Structure formats: structure tokens, C-alpha cells
Amino acid sequence: MMGGMGALGVAELIALVAFMAVPVSIFIGGAVYVAKVARKGPEATLAAATVRRELA
Secondary structure, eight states: OOOSTTOOOHHHHHHHHHHHHHHHHHHHHHHHHHHHHHHHOHHHHHHHHHHHHHHO
């Protein structure tokens, strides 16, 4: 048996990865949005998002 604090099993590791995926994905999405706004400007970025939603 693996004793001691900090020894994680497979289920705990899967839960940790799933839990950490949420803030990481929010951070990456924000970085992509900021890069698009910096490259194209806010008006063009929002216009492209509106067109994409209308097509979907």
C-alpha cells in the first residue's frame, strides 16, 4: 500500500486533470480572443463572431 500524503491514485489524478482543464481552457480562450482583437480590432472580431453565429 502506498502511504503518505500526496500519493494520488488513478481516480484522483483523472479528477485533478478534469478539474484543472476548466481554468486552463478559459485562460487559453481568453488569450485567443485577446490575440484576435489585437490583430483585427474589436469591431472586426465581433462582426466575425456575429456572422459565425448566424451561419450556425
